[in-house]
Amino acid sequence: MADKRINDLFITGDQTYATIDQSVGRLVLDPKAHTTNWFKWLVVGVMGTGLMMFSIAWLLFQGTGIWGNNVPAAWGFDIVNFVWWIGIGHAGTLISAILLLLRQQWRNSINRFSEAMTIFAVMCAGLFPLLHTGRPWNDFWLFPYPNILGMWPQFRSPLLWDVFAVSTYFSVSLVFWFVGLIPDFANLRDRSTNKYGKLAFALLALGWRGSNQHWHRYEQMYYLLAGLSAPLVLSVHSIVSFDFAISIVPGWNVTVFPPYFVAGAVFAGFAMVIIWAIPLRKYYKLEHLITNRHLDWMAKITLATGLIVCYGYFLEVFFQWYSGNPYEFRLLTNTRFSGMYAKFYWALIVCNGIIPQIFWWNKARTNVWSLMIVSIAVSIGMWLERFVIIPMSLTSNYLPSSNKPYYPSFWDFGMFAGTLGFFTMLMILFIRFLPMINIFEVKDLLYKFQGKKEYVEGQLPVEMN
Amino acid sequence: MAHDFSDPIGLYAMVGEFTTPEQLKSVAEEARHAGFKVMDAYSPFPIHGLSEAIGFRDTKVPWTVFIFGLLGVTLGYSMQFYTSVIDYPMNVGGKPMNSIPAFIPVAYECTILFAAFSAAIGMFVYNRLPMPYHPIFNAKNFERASQDRFFLAVEASDPNYDPEAIEKLMKSNGALEVSTCDY
Numbered sequence: 222m223a224d225k226r227i228n229d230l231f232i233t234g235d236q237t238y239a240t241i242d243q244s245v246g247r248l249v250l251d252p253k254a255h256t257t258n259w260f261k262w263l264v265v266g267v268m269g270t271g272l273m274m275f276s277i278a279w280l281l282f283q284g285t286g287i288w289g290n291n292v293p294a295a296w297g298f299d300i301v302n303f304v305w306w307i308g309i310g311h312a313g314t315l316i317s318a319i320l321l322l323l324r325q326q327w328r329n330s331i332n333r334f335s336e337a338m339t340i341f342a343v344m345c346a347g348l349f350p351l352l353h354t355g356r357p358w359n360d361f362w363l364f365p366y367p368n369i370l371g372m373w374p375q376f377r378s379p380l381l382w383d384v385f386a387v388s389t390y391f392s393v394s395l396v397f398w399f400v401g402l403i404p405d406f407a408n409l410r411d412r413s414t415n416k417y418g419k420l421a422f423a424l425l426a427l428g429w430r431g432s433n434q435h436w437h438r439y440e441q442m443y444y445l446l447a448g449l450s451a452p453l454v455l456s457v458h459s460i461v462s463f464d465f466a467i468s469i470v471p472g473w474n475v476t477v478f479p480p481y482f483v484a485g486a487v488f489a490g491f492a493m494v495i496i497w498a499i500p501l502r503k504y505y506k507l508e509h510l511i512t513n514r515h516l517d518w519m520a521k522i523t524l525a526t527g528l529i530v531c532y533g534y535f536l537e538v539f540f541q542w543y544s545g546n547p548y549e550f551r552l553l554t555n556t557r558f559s560g561m562y563a564k565f566y567w568a569l570i571v572c573n574g575i576i577p578q579i580f581w582w583n584k585a586r587t588n589v590w591s592l593m594i595v596s597i598a599v600s601i602g603m604w605l606e607r608f609v610i611i612p613m614s615l616t617s618n619y620l621p622s623s624n625k626p627y628y629p630s631f632w633d634f635g636m637f638a639g640t641l642g643f644f645t646m647l648m649i650l651f652i653r654f655l656p657m658i659n660i661f662e663v664k665d666l667l668y669k670f671q672g673k674k675e676y677v678e679g680q681l682p683v684e685m686n
Numbered sequence: 687m688a689h690d691f692s693d694p695i696g697l698y699a700m701v702g703e704f705t706t707p708e709q710l711k712s713v714a715e716e717a718r719h720a721g722f723k724v725m726d727a728y729s730p731f732p733i734h735g736l737s738e739a740i741g742f743r744d745t746k747v748p749w750t751v752f753i754f755g756l757l758g759v760t761l762g763y764s765m766q767f768y769t770s771v772i773d774y775p776m777n778v779g780g781k782p783m784n785s786i787p788a789f790i791p792v793a794y795e796c797t798i799l800f801a802a803f804s805a806a807i808g809m810f811v812y813n814r815l816p817m818p819y820h821p822i823f824n825a826k827n828f829e830r831a832s833q834d835r836f837f838l839a840v841e842a843s844d845p846n847y848d849p850e851a852i853e854k855l856m857k858s859n860g861a862l863e864v865s866t867c868d869y
Binding site: 237238239242365371372373374375376377379381382385386389392393396397399400404407408410411412423427428429430431432433434435436437438439440441442445446449450452453456460463661662664665668 | 707714726727730732733737740742745746747748751765766769773776778779781785788789791792795796798799802803805806808810812815816818820822823829830831833834
């Protein structure tokens with residue numbers, strides 16, 4: 222242990238396979254494990270979903286004119302929210318795939334709910350471009366299918382690459398999540414005492430019996446899926462960044478965009494994982510499985526990706542000056558550093574650049590309040606980043622006629638708040654009906670750590686305040 | 687290993703229940719050395735080295751993924767080639783009809799889509815899942831195979847099936863209980 226001050230373990234207390242079953246399975250099998258707090262949050266989520274449905278209904282009735290989008294800012298909140306939500310999802314895949322390939326076994330305790338987060342975030346993200354088309358009932362035109370016009374999609378456009386990237390990402394994440402759940406469904410099938418619950422889990426488990434032959438092929442598949450998801454997740458946000466980087470709009474045409482977007486996505490995603498992990502482990506008494514060391518390491522990843530993002534901001538400023546392009550330089554001085562939108566740019570620098578630096582201190586990485594505050598600041602900062610990129614560049618363009626400010630409408634905020642509610646509702650339902658921690662992988666973790674002295678004895682968890 | 691369900695009566699296997707993965711690995715290895723072939727082990731989580739101990743080797747899933755990945759990239763690229771070069775050639779910004787760099791992202795996503803789905807579907811097909819009924823579920827205490835116990839089943843169809851030898855072997859490796867299970 223290089224770090225003496227944070228001497229928490231990955232699994233604390235005297236845990237056995239049975240106690241893991243109990244502490245995780247209880248949340249699904251025992252309705253009493255969920256208090257009225259759970260119901261209150263469900264109500265919040267359902268109300269948010271209602272707002273979302275209402276915003277969508279009004280949008281379909283009236284058309285996209287109810288949004289603030291207009292020329293020159295034809296991309297507004299819808300694309301800002303799309304990129305933000307897609308980014309949130311990336312931490313789940315990073316945790317489940319890339320950390321698995323890097324043999325970071327500690328990810329076993331947090332991968333399940335991060336993967337769930339990925340799927341729900343991508344669902345929220347997908348809504349925005351689909352509605353942004355204005356006629357969502359014609360969205361199947363985005364896919365290549367033989368039609369009476371003899372036309373095909375334009376495969377040289379990054380917007381079409383996005384269609385393929387995001388739909389592949391969603392379907393592969395869903396498959397990864399579902400196959401990860403199968404052994405846990407078998408566990409719940411065998412432990413459930415409720416007749417209907419048992420039937421439901423038996424159907425979902427598909428007859429899984431934990432045979433060595435099953436596990437052998439399962440592990441092969443799991444690592445292959447991880448190996449396929451890792452380049453997938455990197456490609457998805459790279460392709461999202463191509464939507465901007467391939468154009469010639471000032472502030473968009475930057476080669477640093479793909480890596481900077483991917484790092485930003487992981488940054489925002491880990492912040493969201495921390496935001497959910499802290500209350501969940503507290504209310505459901507999972508501190509022995511999601512320990513302070515998990516939070517500490519997640520905070521370290523947040524800090525590291527935050528620094529990459531800061532490097533991206535620095536390079537943007539540098540190339541806006543160094544390129545010698547007067548429009549790029551005017552964007553920097555008149556739109557970002559000063560002008561009516563400058564407060565958003567500086568708020569972005571504070572949220573993403575300055576506040577996360579507190580994670581250099583050990584105490585800040587294990588204090589739930591500082592973790593929470595920084596994660597919320599990062600989530601806001603990443604949203605602002607997309608705002609800075611999209612409407613601010615579109616309203617400071619080559620032609621004087623482009624200098625027209627962008628104002629979001631009530632329905633822009635309604636859709637955004639609505640998707641936050643929808644996401645909350647899905648997460649709240651998920652923690653009630655599915656095991657939020659991967660049972661079999663945590664058992665595997667426990668088995669691997671038994672016999673390793675530093676993980677099981679002689680160490681006390683740090684005090685939390 | 688295909689199970690013959692045509693005669694659903696009779697003895698399926700002799701099953702030993704163990705408490706640790708180490709016991710399971712050692713008993714599987716000894717059973718293999720003793721000449722038993724038709725057997726399988728059951729555990730709540732994957733145990734590394736168990737396949738080697740029991741003598742099970744299978745590389746069908748990786749090969750399937752490889753082949754479907756190749757299929758994905760071929761289909762993904764040829765779809766773009768057919769639509770943009772052959773069926774409806776259109777000049778976009780002076781780019782060549784076959785714009786290789788612009789066609790890579792979609793071909794890449796198709797590769798991953800095909801490979802990932804073939805991995806999951808291949809795992810199900812080769813494992814013969816979904817399979818709602820299996821005789822091993824009749825084994826005593828088997829509901830704990832997904833919780834905290836480790837089982838080894840030597841099937842009655844094994845050419846060397848010998849109940850006394852199996853029981854002795856399992857007991858000597860610390861089996862909590864050895865029982866038989868029927869179809």
